[in-house]
Amino acid sequence: MHEQRTFRAQLAIATQRLTSAGIDQPAREARHLMQHACALSAAELIGEELSEMTFEQSSAFFDLVERRASGEPFEYVTGTACFYGLELECSPATLIPRPDSEVVVDEALTRLPLGRTARIADLGTGTGCLLIALLKNQPGTTGIGIERSSRAAQVATANLRRHGLSARASIETGSWDDWTGWGETDLIISNPPYIASDIIETLDESVRSHEPHIALDGGADGLAAYRSIIHLARSQMKPGAWLVFEIGYDQGKAVTSLLEKAGFDAISCGQDLGERDRVVSARR
Structure with missing residues (x-):
């Protein structure tokens, strides 16, 4: 030997x-x-x-x-990432699911009706991690993921199959601007692009050089996606439905203000394990 x-x-x-x-x-x-x-x-x-x-x-x-x-991220090298105790397929077409996002799932679970069926939509679903974690932890739910990248949508679809959820959820390729299911949804969750455009080049090299900029770039102030979703939700969400956002650590006041101006109520802002603002929820 x-x-x-x-x-x-x-x-x-x-x-x-x-x-x-x-x-x-x-x-x-x-x-x-x-x-x-x-x-x-x-x-x-x-x-x-x-x-x-x-x-x-x-x-x-x-x-x-x-x-x-x-310098290629570990999750892209192996093609898998762990999130909320689940192993998920991951590729350079998607953001890498991160532990900070798990508090967004925790918050959304508190907004779902216990013991009753509910419909979930995940806007900009990526790997499908938020949608899948909710479905796995609330058996009475069904859902849809909206994803404008066809390559990312393929990853999310594969993850639904991996976890035996294809009968309860689907992935639609396209923009949330064109989605027509707002009025049939009890909870909308989203981790939208929220990095200000001029900040992207200052991010860690592993993020800047490997993760998809389309899923990072939130416009000049990082709030473009929130404005878009809140504008659509204000006129199309059904009364009583919940909107749950992942946010950047310094965006709590700004996103809360957008929701207040749009007439949402029961608005709250929660922190991640590092005690940084990470999730905002509101009721239509």
Whole structure:
């Protein structure tokens, strides 16, 4: 046996490569990349550490390591992301679901009627993470995701299938401007583009260079999407329905003001785990 070809030895080489590239938690990421490349569980990898990797396994593994070392986000390298305890398909056509967004789901769940059927719409659904988390946690719900990117819509559709939700929800490719289901929906949730245009170039390189700008760019002040959705919701949402937004950490007052001026009530602003404003909800 050639020691340098064992899983353990290759793991050490990969960890060193990721360390030199400035990746946080390089050993942890190297193990996860090896599990992904070789289709091994954590326990299986432990059992294989002293075995030799095949050429195909090693090649596939180090291809992933080099992509990660170049700065490509881990979730794009593996094609999966975890959100609200769910594993989701993820691609460069979609934003990467983040833990901060889980409080948006928490807030929306408090607005859904317990023990009754309800209809949900997710505007700008991306991976479908918000919609899917709500559907999985409220069995009496059905829903739709609206997504203008056809590639992102394909990812969301695949995630509905992955979680056995295709009979309860669908993904529609198009703009929320053209969507006609406002009046049949009990709750509308959205994580719209909310980064001001001139701020995008100052974002972390992994976001700026890899995540889709169409899902980030919220116009000159970051509020363009909120204005659009609130304008449509004011005239088309049914009375008593809820609107739940993810917002940027400094947008709580601005989005709350837009909702107040549009005549919404029961408006509230909630924080994420870092105690930053992250979610605004309002009733039509």
